Amino acid sequence: MEQYTKDILTSRVYDVAKETPLEYAPALSGRLGNRILLKREDLQQVFSFKLRGAYNKIFSLSKSERAKGVIAESAGNHAQGVALSARKLAIHSLIVMPKTTPDIKVNSVRDLGGEVVLHGSSYDDAYSHAMKLADELGMTFIHPYDDRWVIAGQGTVAMEVLRQHSGQLHALFVPVGGGGLIAGMAAYVKNLRPDIKVIGVEPDDAPSMHHALARDERICLEHVGIFTDGVAVRQVGKEPFRIARQCVDEMILVSTDEICAAIKDIFDDTRSIAEPAGALAVAGVKKYVQREQVQGRSIVAVLSGANMNFDRLRHVAERAGLGEQREALIGVTIPERPGSFRQFCGIIGLRAITEFNYRYSDPETAHVFVGVQMQSGESEKDELINRFLTADYPAVDMTDNEMAKMHVRYMVGGHAEQVKHELLYRFEFPERPGALLRFLTRIGQNWNISLFHYRNHGADFGRILVGIQVPPPEREEFSCFLDDLGYSYREETKNPAYKLFLK
Secondary structure: OHHHHHHHHOOOOOOOOOOOOEEEOHHHHHHHOOEEEEEEHHHOOOOEOHHHHHHHHHHOOOHHHHHHOEEEEOOOHHHHHHHHHHHHOOOOEEEEEOOOOOHHHHHHHHHOOOEEEEOOOOHHHHHHHHHHHHHHHOOEEOOOOOOHHHHHHHHHHHHHHHHHOOOOOOEEEEEOOOOHHHHHHHHHHHHHOOOOEEEEEEEOOOOHHHHHHHHOOOOOOOOOOOOOHHHOOOOOOHHHHHHHHHHOOEEEEEOHHHHHHHHHHHHHHHOOOOOOHHHHHHHHHHHHHHHHOOOOOEEEEEEOEOOOOHHHHHHHHHHHHHHOOOEEEEEEEEEOOOOHHHHHHHHHOOOOEEEEEEEOOOOOEEEEEEEEEOOOOHHHHHHHHHHHHHOOOOEEEOOOOHHHHHOHHHOOOOOOOOOOOEEEEEEEEEOOOOHHHHHHHHHOOOOEEEEEEEEOOOOOEEEEEEEEEOOHHHHHHHHHHHHHHOOEEEEOOOOHHHHHHOO
């Protein structure tokens, strides 16, 4: 550890990297009752800490090694770090990426001066090809984490943290993939400030370091999740594991929902959007504080990267409420009769409804999939479910049901051949507490609702799709009713999407 401290102190990272700020997170600190500080590695030129280790390694090469160029395998932040570092040192770089790599990442590497070779459909395919090319071309392979110089470069993050925060520090939370970042930071911290806890954080579907430390040997996972792709590593590096055994106090596992909630927490405090791997440390802090009930401590979380694909934002926003335990998903069975929706919404009360899916299925019962905002977490959810059960409305908690969250919530519906005289309308109404209940109370007085879909999009206006059974003799009366409602609406009965999928 003494040698790593010297290597870190003498690392040549600042030719490309900058010393990133250690920022106070006021909202998160207030909620957790501790002083939470974010180490903003997302503010690096390539939006990740990875360029530190890549540059330090490439700078250490001899003249002859530099002349032959460098090669790396990566579909993410390491690729950009290698390309930028090589360009800075006027060295040719070759980056092997799987053919499935999104164009935005391929183009980013090319823009930074790297030559890209697309090969295979997985990390293993690309890695094998990169090693083959390195041997054939005599290029130096730049490993993303299992290398002394890479580890030392990443360790400069800890060097900055201790310089920026000289007072008492309870714990340092670090995201873990292959282990290079936590190895460098832990080696430095434990050598100089052994009183500070170093805690690693992994997603629960890629727990390679967690399992390795628990079994005291490196293990190779059969499968890793892809949501937190920046740390989706099946086996940690040999050298990072050796250091972690000596210097890492604990590993914490967090769920996808908890990661999404952490992304929202970071956005609320910084107005920046972390990538899933970048938000791991914050998710770990929240879980640790809740478990240990610590108060009034200073805690650092490394915000390691912000290379977020834009198309993931919708998924993150949907799952964040669940991760904060501020949204409950419930499946409720209600009697199929006029007015049942009003009673259902009366049980929910003035709680904000985030989602409401229903489609008529048979003459006796209806199945509703509803999302409800919670203010006090599990206890409030349990109370609401008990109220449904007391009203003889069977209810099932689906908040932790992965299939329900990923698929079923979007599939509630289908054709309903028994529904007669159905008209389909889209409505808009001002989005405010109780607005949906008022809407249902008025529209469900005289006609049966046979289809209902609502999702809260965080906008000023709620948008609803409603199917209503209106016999032909009552059409004129119904038209007058719609005009008196005062809501903007549009009939969609002749919409081809309705005919194909719902009618």
